[in-house]
Amino acid sequence: MRLAELSGRSGVPxxxxxxxxxxGLLPPGERVTATQAEYxxxxxxxxxxxxxxxQVGRVPVATAKExxxxxxxxxxxHDARLGIAVESLPPPRGSAVDPEVLEAAGGRVAELxxxxxxxxxTTSVGQEMLVTAVATLMQLGYPCSAEHLMPYARLAGELAAHDMDLVEGFETPTTQLEAAVALTVLYEPVLLGLRRMAHAEEATRRYGKGVGTRS
Amino acid sequence: MRLAELSGRSGVPxxxxxxxxxxGLLPPGERVTATQAEYxxxxxxxxxxxxxxxQVGRVPVATAKExxxxxxxxxxxHDARLGIAVESLPPPRGSAVDPEVLEAAGGRVAELxxxxxxxxxTTSVGQEMLVTAVATLMQLGYPCSAEHLMPYARLAGELAAHDMDLVEGFETPTTQLEAAVALTVLYEPVLLGLRRMAHAEEATRRYGKGVGTRS
Structure with missing residues (x-):
């Protein structure tokens, strides 16, 4: 297909x-004339x-290239390629926390x-995200002991197994790696959206109607 | 306690x-002299x-007040207070999608x-987040049928039950509502961090060492 069709198919201008x-984020097409290429x-x-x-992961262009x-x-x-690709994805957001609290949070995550x-x-983007999040919870006095975190960790383990199954449904090593990166980023809002929907459902079940309808 | 101690205890300048x-985000202290109050x-x-x-939820001050x-x-x-409070939290991030795809995604979420x-x-921040995320997946050609989403939804249901149990551990209706809002926001990075850590673990289990260690 020509550039115009590639644009139409992908929705990218x-x-x-x-x-x-x-x-270099996209490999060149096969040149057919001096000015046209086939994709x-x-x-x-x-x-x-x-x-x-x-657009979704807000990854800088230079990082996307890596x-x-x-x-x-x-x-x-394969495993090293996956490791480098997924570890290059930056955490979704940060928050300022006290270095001492951060150290205590690191200890708690190690315990978990x-x-x-x-x-x-042992060093990963996910671990950094978790340590920062736990430090924030500690600093604000909300529950986040290893015991509190355990059920979330077990569910995250089940999620990861689903994610990997989904990724293994792709045919080649390259498409699997692409899917691993894309689904790491793209399933984050899916998961957060579902959790908030489930909150509304669970609250309605426990406390009656009116939650989330806001009439 | 006086303002200086409140600052020390909370870590807020x-x-x-x-x-x-x-x-008006914080109720006034009890006035003890013309210039000092007790907190x-x-x-x-x-x-x-x-x-x-x-700081963590990036909620505008006016919304935080509401x-x-x-x-x-x-x-x-109680349920209406919880509904209004939690629904006021904005979704963590957006992404530009085609209105037609958005409609198709809405249908898929309804099916789910x-x-x-x-x-x-039926109208909620969580649902909007999910519809946008599914539309993005559809537009990019990644798997996101109701069938694919189902295991994530079931796990989100279990998470929501844990979240509510945690919230019910707080004593009064007001502290419960405060905790519901804070934990909705603060446990999002916990969950995403744990999922990324679990990915690294699951990948190592399936494909061997080297993932996430990046030596």
């Missing part, structure tokens, strides 16, 4: 596609991933990891 | 506390909630709700 091509299904798919990273290069680097084993037998990925 | 007092435990707790809303007023409005039933028997809260 042609100027944006040209920018992605120049930046394939892999370009439609890749555009989806680039948009997921940049992620995509890791995905394509056939010299690395021990209790769960999670002994890999 | 005195200038910020004075701003919150002026804006209590309820001020420490309320400061925690105000920070959760404004939330806090709903929490304190004893003329409303039917399958789950979730028949309350």
């Amino acid at each position: 042609t100027a944006t596609i040209k920018y992605y091509l120049r930046e 394939g299904e892999e370009h439609v798919r890749r555009l989806g991933l680039v948009r997921a990273l940049i 992620v995509l290069h890791a995905i394509e680097d056939a010299s690395l084993p 990891r021990n209790a769960l037998g999670w002994d890999h990925a | 005195t200038a910020t506390i004075k701003y919150y007092l002026r804006e 209590g435990e309820e001020h420490v707790r309320r400061l925690g909630l105000v920070r959760a809303l404004i 939330v806090l007023h709903a929490i304190e409005d004893a003329s409303l039933p 709700r039917n399958a789950l028997g979730w028949d309350h809260a």
Whole structure:
């Protein structure tokens, strides 16, 4: 397909596609004339991933490039490519916390990891997010002991298994890696939206009608 | 306690506390002299909630005020206060999607709700977040059928029950409502952090060492 059709199929404006091509976020098409190139299904798919990273994940262009290069680097084993790609995704948001509280929170997360037998990925974006979140809860005096966190951790483990099953439904190592990155980012708002909906349902069940309808 | 101690206990600078007092985000202390007031435990707790809303939840000050007023409005039933307070929390982030895709996504979410028997809260922040997220997945060609979403929805239901149990551990209706708002916001990064950590664990289990260690 030509550039115009690629734009129509993907919903990405042609100027944006040209920018992605120049930046190396999208591999070049197959040149057919001096001014025209032919694009394939892999370009439609890749555009989806680039948009997921940049528009939904708010990943800087330079980081998106690193992620995509890791995905394509056939010299690395599959697990290392996945590790680099997923670890390059920045955490969704931060918050300012006291360094002492941060250290205490780190200890609590280590305790949780021990209790769960999670002994890999000792430095990771996920761990940083969790430590910061726990430090914020501690600082504000809300419950967040390892015991409190445990049921959430068990559910997160079940979620991760579902996520991996979904990823393994993709055919090739490259599409699996692309899906792992895209679904890490894209399923975050799915999960948060479902949790808030479930809150409204659960509250209605426990306390009666009126919650979330706001009439 | 005096203002300086309230600042020390809560970690909020005195200038910020004075701003919150002026804006009505924090109830006034008990005046003891012409220039000094006495603050209590309820001020420490309320400061925690105000920070959760404004710093972590990125809620505008005007919205935070509405939330806090709903929490304190004893003329409303408990469930209505909870509904107004939680519904005032804005979704964490948005993304631009095609209106037609958005409509299709709305239909898919309705299908999911039917399958789950979730028949309350037809308009809610959570639902908007989910519809937008599903529309993004559809537009990018990633799996997000009602069938795919179902296991996530079931886990979200379990999470919501845990969240409500945690909230019910607080003593009074007002502290319960405060906790419901604070924990809705503060447990979002906990959950996302745990999910990313669980990904690294699950990937290591399935594909071997090297994921997330990035040596």
